[in-house]
Amino acid sequence: DAKTTQPPSMDCAEGRAANLPCNHSTISGNEYVYWYRQIHSQGPQYIIHGLKNNETNEMASLIITEDRKSSTLILPHATLRDTAVYYCIVRVANSGNTPLVFGKGTRLSVIA
Amino acid sequence: DSGVTQTPKHLITATGQRVTLRCSPRSGDLSVYWYQQSLDQGLQFLIQYYNGEERAKGNILERFSAQQFPDLHSELNLSSLELGDSALYFCASSDRNTIYFGEGSWLTVV
Numbered sequence: 001d002a003k004t005t006q007p008p009s010m011d012c013a014e015g016r017a018a019n020l021p022c023n024h025s026t027i028s029g030n031e032y033v034y035w036y037r038q039i040h041s042q043g044p045q046y047i048i049h050g051l052k053n054n055e056t057n058e059m060a061s062l063i064i065t066e067d068r069k070s071s072t073l074i075l076p077h078a079t080l081r082d083t084a085v086y087y088c089i090v091r092v093a094n095s096g097n098t099p100l101v102f103g104k105g106t107r108l109s110v111i112a
Numbered sequence: 113d114s115g116v117t118q119t120p121k122h123l124i125t126a127t128g129q130r131v132t133l134r135c136s137p138r139s140g141d142l143s144v145y146w147y148q149q150s151l152d153q154g155l156q157f158l159i160q161y162y163n164g165e166e167r168a169k170g171n172i173l174e175r176f177s178a179q180q181f182p183d184l185h186s187e188l189n190l191s192s193l194e195l196g197d198s199a200l201y202f203c204a205s206s207d208r209n210t211i212y213f214g215e216g217s218w219l220t221v222v
Contacts, residue, residue, distance in 0.1 A: 034210075043114065043202055043213035044155065093209050099145055099168055100204075100211055102155040 003027070004088045009107040012082075018075040020106050022088030025069045032093040033064060034100070035073045037084040044102075047073065047086075049093065078110045115139070116214035118203050124220045130191040133217045137184055137205030143167070144186040145211065146178055150199040161186055193221045 005023040012018040024033060034049040048055055048062045050071075055062045061074040075082055087105040092098050115138035125131055137144050146158040148171075157170035161180035172178075175193075180186045190197060198221045204213040 038155075041200060041216070043116075043204075043215045045114075046210050046212060049210065097143060097160070097162055097167055097206075099157045099160050099170065101157065104154060 003090050003101075004103055006086075006088055006103065006106045008104065009109070011109050011111055012075075012078045014080060014110050014112050015077055018078040018082065018108060018110070020073040020075075020086050020088075020108065021070065022073070023070045024088070024090050027068050027090050028092075030092050031090045033062065033068075033071050034089045034091055034093075035060070035062065036087045036089065036100070036102075037082075038087070038105075039081075039084040044087070051093075078108075080110050080112060082108065083110045084108060114212040114214060116203055116205050116212055118201075118214040118217050120217060121215070122218045122220075124222060125193060127193055127195060127221055129193050129221075130189065131193065131219065133188040133190070133201050133203075133219070135186045135188070135203030135205075135214060137186070137203075138207075138212055141205035141207055141212075142184065143206045143211075144180055144184070145204040145206070146172075146186070146188050147202040147204065147213075148199050149202065149216075150196075153199075155202070158188070190219070195221050197221050 035047040036044045050062045064071045085105040117136040142163045158172040160168040200216045
């Protein structure tokens with residue numbers, strides 16, 4: 001079973017920041033928080049991952065609370081092409097051998 | 113482009129038949145994963161191989177099997193197909209940290 005909780009859906013105005021929350025209250029010390037997204041029927045796309053520090057890349061920022069029980073994915077300037085289902089997943093990293101377990105994710109709709 | 117290649121992209125077959133889906137992982141990746149996504153369903157993990165050996169098994173039916181070859185490409189074999197097997201089948205490969213997905217193979221069973 002998925003170890004994260006996400007809202008089923010969210011809307012965001014185009015050009016505004018999209019903030020997607022995720023709760024992972026049972027996360028273990030060696031588990032990372034990963035974010036993926038799936039644009040309609042395409043392969044899931046890796047966005048970002050982190051352990052405890054905030055992370056930023058060209059796609060998004062990941063903010064993890066100090067107790068690591070929740071996190072927020074931030075898309076700084078959402079576009080229509082960011083409309084997708086976003087998945088927050090906890091997983092042991094640095095092993096290369098642990099499958100991703102997907103929950104239902106958050107369906108983000110970016111509105112013009 | 114994730115670097116993971118899947119063929120065929122689309123496949124239509126009849127009930128009772130057998131099909132093989134093929135996956136080429138990213139260069140250097142030793143792990144290969146297979147996932148199934150039925151219409152309006154979530155992504156279900158089926159099976160994982162690491163350097164030719166089965167490493168983890170998920171919700172894979174006995175009618176389904178997979179293997180990973182010495183050149184690290186993988187095949188998913190689906191037999192005695194039923195209408196309910198119609199789905200998107202994704203292959204993924206990973207380095208030490210991150211799993212990358214292919215674009216999937218659409219299977220339609222009629």
